[in-house]
Amino acid sequence: MTVRKRPAVSVPWVALVAVYVLWGSTYLANRLIITTVPPLLAGGFRFLVGGTLLAVVVLAVAGRRAFRMNAAQFGTTALSGLLLPAWGNGLVALGQQAVASGLAALLIAAVPLWIVILRAVTGDRPRGATVGGVGVGVVGLLVLVLAGPGSGGVTGSAWWGPWLVLLASLGWATGTFATTRLPVPPNPFAMAAAQMLTGGAILLVTGTAVGERLDVAAVTTVSWWAWGYMAVVVSLGAFSAYAFTLSTLPVSTVATYAYVNPVIAVLLGVLVVGERFTPVQLLGAAIVLVAVILVVVAERPRKGQSVMAASPP
Numbered sequence: 576m577t578v579r580k581r582p583a584v585s586v587p588w589v590a591l592v593a594v595y596v597l598w599g600s601t602y603l604a605n606r607l608i609i610t611t612v613p614p615l616l617a618g619g620f621r622f623l624v625g626g627t628l629l630a631v632v633v634l635a636v637a638g639r640r641a642f643r644m645n646a647a648q649f650g651t652t653a654l655s656g657l658l659l660p661a662w663g664n665g666l667v668a669l670g671q672q673a674v675a676s677g678l679a680a681l682l683i684a685a686v687p688l689w690i691v692i693l694r695a696v697t698g699d700r701p702r703g704a705t706v707g708g709v710g711v712g713v714v715g716l717l718v719l720v721l722a723g724p725g726s727g728g729v730t731g732s733a734w735w736g737p738w739l740v741l742l743a744s745l746g747w748a749t750g751t752f753a754t755t756r757l758p759v760p761p762n763p764f765a766m767a768a769a770q771m772l773t774g775g776a777i778l779l780v781t782g783t784a785v786g787e788r789l790d791v792a793a794v795t796t797v798s799w800w801a802w803g804y805m806a807v808v809v810s811l812g813a814f815s816a817y818a819f820t821l822s823t824l825p826v827s828t829v830a831t832y833a834y835v836n837p838v839i840a841v842l843l844g845v846l847v848v849g850e851r852f853t854p855v856q857l858l859g860a861a862i863v864l865v866a867v868i869l870v871v872v873a874e875r876p877r878k879g880q881s882v883m884a885a886s887p888p
Contacts, residue, residue, distance in 0.1 A: 607848075
């Protein structure tokens with residue numbers, strides 16, 4: 576009699592868990608970095624290092640042809656580099672000076688809701704359930720924003736913090752949406768490397784222009800480790816895992832990161848740095864997560880269709 580071995584845990588599911596954890600941890604890592612590093616310079620150096628490392632990997636695996644792109648593809652890459660790493664991550668880092676990392680993650684969870692609105696504005700007709708989910712999400716976001724920043728970020732609890740992070744989520748949504756409508760390079764890893772290099776350069780120039788300066792002696796060991804983690808592990812590991820899961824799992828399954836990541840971010844913020852949330856904020860968080868779940872479920876593809884997944888910071 577032949578004894579069947581139990582199948583090992585599926586590699587794509589392990590990769591999806593990696594996406595959950597790595598992207599969910601970025602908000603806490605950001606908070607640890609900007610305690611001693613100016614936020615725009617922190618993002619600039621992070622993306623320049625991460626983009627360079629990813630470019631080296633792509634060159635080693637696929638050669639220089641992977642970076643060949645026509646003018647339209649280059650334009651899309653540059654635009655998405657501005658909207659995703661520069662606008663999206665830059666404003667998140669600025670907002671986290673006055674916003675708890677968990678709250679920032681919950682506000683960034685609005686990205687799928689923004690994308691539905693952008694689709695409607697450009698002539699697409701989202702499903703009724705999708706529109707309902709967006710409506711619920713708007714209520715939740717208003718509760719979160721009007722409830723204030725709670726325990727606050729690294730330098731206080733300013734009223735503008737949540738609004739700035741919400742504006743960052745609009746940048747991420749717009750950049751993601753644009754890449755689905757405009758010509759893109761055939762190699763997604765080469766595009767990601769170019770996006771990071773573009774965004775990193777913009778953040779570095781902007782940070783320097785507004786007077787940010789890096790005091791190397793003042794950077795703590797914790798900030799160095801978090802900075803390296805974001806530049807190397809998150810930039811390379813998270814995107815690679817995300818691309819792998821998209822090629823092996825249903826997109827609707829991969830899109831669950833949109834409501835898993837904020838939960839991980841909130842838990843890490845509470846457990847590691849002692850962030851606290853008011854009952855009103857917890858209510859707003861629950862409403863936002865329910866809305867994102869409604870939208871993701873409503874957008875599950877019919878036969879022959881695919882849905883659009885948005886990458887977080």
